[in-house]
Amino acid sequence: MSTSPLVIAIDGPSGSGKSSTSRGVAARLDLAHLDTGSMYRAVACRLAHLGIDPKTNPLDTIEVARTCRLEIDTSADHDLVLVDGEDVTEEIRLPETSAKVSAVATIQPVRDALTARMRQIAAERGRIVMEGRDITTVVCPDAQVRVLLVADPAVRIARRQAELGENVDMAQVIDSIVRRDRDDSTVSTFEEPADGVAVVDSTHLNLAQVIDAVIDLVPQSLR
Numbered sequence: 001m002s003t004s005p006l007v008i009a010i011d012g013p014s015g016s017g018k019s020s021t022s023r024g025v026a027a028r029l030d031l032a033h034l035d036t037g038s039m040y041r042a043v044a045c046r047l048a049h050l051g052i053d054p055k056t057n058p059l060d061t062i063e064v065a066r067t068c069r070l071e072i073d074t075s076a077d078h079d080l081v082l083v084d085g086e087d088v089t090e091e092i093r094l095p096e097t098s099a100k101v102s103a104v105a106t107i108q109p110v111r112d113a114l115t116a117r118m119r120q121i122a123a124e125r126g127r128i129v130m131e132g133r134d135i136t137t138v139v140c141p142d143a144q145v146r147v148l149l150v151a152d153p154a155v156r157i158a159r160r161q162a163e164l165g166e167n168v169d170m171a172q173v174i175d176s177i178v179r180r181d182r183d184d185s186t187v188s189t190f191e192e193p194a195d196g197v198a199v200v201d202s203t204h205l206n207l208a209q210v211i212d213a214v215i216d217l218v219p220q221s222l223r
């Protein structure tokens with residue numbers, strides 16, 4: 001197992017399989033894992049706890065993003081997210097958080113503040129898989145491996161519906177996929193690969209095949 005620095009950057013639209021794939025790659029190669037979306041989600045939860053609306057109060061929103069204490073477990077097989085000491089591990093995954101996180105993530109000074117934290121985590125961990133929307137283009141454009149993970153929108157909706165259960169409100173599922181991608185793509189480019197970014201299309205691949213496809217992109221000397 002190599003000890004050389006290694007950043008694997010994985011971007012993609014909602015429901016493309018970034019988290020599942022990133023965790024699988026991190027586990028196989030014994031790497032740290034950072035779901036950068038969880039940082040935006042944690043800030044959105046903290047704002048709600050403080051009664052701050054990002055749509056009407058961007059200044060206080062930016063201040064929270066800059067100053068809140070974010071603690072994120074970066075192990076591949078464990079999920080723990082604290083913001084200002086509060087455990088929001090479950091809350092960040094709720095549909096109501098998904099519905100409001102784009103309002104936070106589309107404020108550029110918020111992005112600047114969280115990007116700095118993401119880079120610090122990458123530098124501290126050294127060997128890490130980082131997933132999000134702008135990792136390959138803004139956060140870690142010099143990552144050794146850069147991947148855009150895509151899948152047919154209908155497939156992404158079907159997977160999210162399967163994840164949330166048959167009784168889920170389909171309007172909520174479509175919002176969490178289609179509307180969020182529309183909002184998120186106003187501040188990040190994740191629909192087309194930047195130069196040097198490999199595209200992995202998971203539409204017809206199972207999760208194990210996608211994990212293998214990403215690992216195949218990692219130079220043997222860095223594994």
Ligand SMILES: Nc1ncnc2c1ncn2[C@@H]1O[C@H](COP(=O)(O)OP(=O)(O)OP(=O)(O)O)[C@@H](O)[C@H]1O
Nearest residue numbers: 014015016017018019020159163202205206207210
């Ligand atoms: N290749 C695949 N084949 C089948 N199901 C998959 C595949 N990849 C991921 N899934 C499933 O699709 C759902 C969404 O995956 P995941 O949460 O990893 O996507 P994501 O890109 O991180 O989503 P978001 O950006 O919305 O957080 C999960 O239920 C996951 O198990």
Ligand SMILES: Nc1ccn([C@H]2C[C@H](O)[C@@H](COP(=O)(O)O)O2)c(=O)n1
Nearest residue numbers: 036037040101102105132133134184
């Ligand atoms: N690097 C990132 C990561 C995430 N976001 C946005 C996109 C979503 O609106 C939200 C949550 O991300 P998810 O958990 O769905 O991957 O945060 C971003 O803009 N940049």
